[in-house]
Amino acid sequence: MAEVDSGPVEPQARHVVYCGVCTLPPEYCEFGGTAKKCEDWLKEKHSDLWEGLYSEDAVTANLSTLSVSAQERAAKDAAKKEAKAAQSEARDAEKKAASKVLIKRVERNKRKYVTVIIGLEVFGLENKKIAKDLGKKFATGSSMTRSPAGAEEITVQGDVSDDVRDWLLEVHGDKVPEANIELIEDKKKKKAEAAV
């Protein structure tokens, strides 16, 4: 999301700054569930706005307009929301740490292979877009397919597993840690070798 951008880029349009954390206009951050983080973000990026919103006068002026009981209820609600947001974030991080991106080399026809990539969506990448990018990068067919179980995966023609890994680390290295990428050779092939 663009931070200092709203509507068409023309002189008449007003530009509204949106919070980089919760995407709301900063004055509504307190209702977004991540108030603390939003405040830090605003202080860092737009200190002038921060002055106006979080200075002591502003805060007390905000509070005085509500009755005490309503204030308490609102505070309780906000705390609950914040806890929920923090919880879901923690869960997300855990999930990310536990899951792996599998890059599989699957034998298609003796000496021909396809590379199957599974598990990118957990890391916030969009399978369809990555598939397109990979196709462009390697100049091969590349598509998002659904495995029989219904999970999304990317199938790239040709054996490019090492290149895919390097590319992922280079382009999306900030999202996918190296330790979470795993290369797998197809099992079928090993069986075939064992049979010979």
Place this chain on the structure above:
Amino acid sequence: MFKKEIPSSNRSKVKSSVQRGLRQKLLDTYPGFEPYIEEIMPKKASLEAVKLPERTTLYTIDSTPLFFQPFDGPPIPHLKLIHAYPNALPTIQIDRGAIRFVLSGAALMAPGLTSPGGRLPDSEHAIEAGQVVAVKAEGKNEVCLVGTLKQGTEEMKAKGKGVVMDEGHFLGDGLWRMILD
């Protein structure tokens, strides 16, 4: 209306004849956009339609959301468009206590508007039921909700209770969080 996250769905270019029609319709519904229409929808720009749930269509130009149109209703501007041109729509104001309910998707109720913190237009500028209004909040500058009124403003003042607006587009809902690129 958009409480849930909206999955990114397919989009399509809008025919230029349809685009002209939409532009006219937007101007008819919101005369306030008249001075800005060239900026909002330049004649040359290619408008894209994105399908949303519940037979609603969102219109965008270059992944900037402009307005959405329910199947059977008038077009409603996206909040980002309203933020850019805040004077284009009639505005009412809710009190501070109501903000948190509105931002979590509750229906807007009349007491939030008739209380001291709220503001309604005087009887000369009364807004009828069925009109689209933007809703500001006490102590805030930006609009936080937009939608169709279920009650006229005069009726609200007289009765002071009941649902004023449900199914609005509010800050932080699925449509707001939708990623368009």
